Amino acid sequence: MRRSTNFLTKNKSVILYGLFLAIMLCLLKWLELRFIVINHAFEIYAGSIAVIFTGLGIWLALKLTKPKTILIEKEVLSEKSETFVINEKEIIRLNISKRELEVLQLMSEGLSNQEIAERLFVSLNTIKTHNARLFGKLEVKRRTQAIEIAKKLGLIPQSR
Amino acid sequence: MRRSTNFLTKNKSVILYGLFLAIMLCLLKWLELRFIVINHAFEIYAGSIAVIFTGLGIWLALKLTKPKTILIEKEVLSEKSETFVINEKEIIRLNISKRELEVLQLMSEGLSNQEIAERLFVSLNTIKTHNARLFGKLEVKRRTQAIEIAKKLGLIPQSR
DNA sequence: TTGAAAATCACCCTAAAGTATGAAGGCTGA
């Protein structure tokens, strides 16, 4: 009996459908009585039934077939080491200018201040000034520390 | 055929409903025969149409509703970036000694020669000697270049 | 247009890094 109760409580739509069916049949009966005298009414009646019950079938199928979407989770290896993106937030946070970043980049490539100056077409003193500001912002004392921290923070790309 | 089997096994309630419907119709028929004296051929015909077209509707709905599959790609960090392995072959090829590698490591961490000397309990001059040999073996002129190349060759770990 | 930030450069000085050379002690395999 528990199975039946379970069925009745859980499939409300089915019961409702049953009632609907009963009402529908009564209605059809009434219609039949109304138009049975008219000979041509039979085709219309049959057609109506066909259409209505086709619709009902579709509705039922859609209602009862709940899981229409299937989720598939796929694990993908991400090569973070390949796609390097500079950490712009850190650059902004540390208030590092474009030129300073440029100097930092060349510095990390192992260039001397003189070489950086030549590369950027400025004087050695200019590079020294940039360095001083850079070290201040990065809170370091040496260029090697600056490079280390800059790579850790993602300000400049790793050596690969 | 697999689809049909699937349908039969998974949508038990639909089948039950079908049976319920049949029983209902029989009951109605019986009631009709009992209390109404009319030609019952038409009712059977209408019921048949109803059942057939309900089935047709269900079939149509199931046929047209293809199960949507949503693919979720889940990113997983690759092991490569986590586990660093030193390139021993390169170390042997370049004939770099243990002590030199040690100095190189500390150098890459941004320590000054003086700091490295203190860390290793040796004199500043000793570190300078190690550096000179290191630069010769790595074919570089500055510590920053040494660090750059050493990281590229995998002699020392990356900054992360 | 004007003010702040960025970029440029100079000078002076100190600190650190790098070069060259020589030398001594320890470890190891032939």
Place this chain on the structure above:
DNA sequence: TCAGCCTTCATACTTTAGGGTGATTTTCAA
């Protein structure tokens, strides 16, 4: 045992890096 390498240290010197200060020009947004 002994040659060869590693490690250590020293001295002297040159080069590069870094600190501090001040100044000018450029750029850019309010």
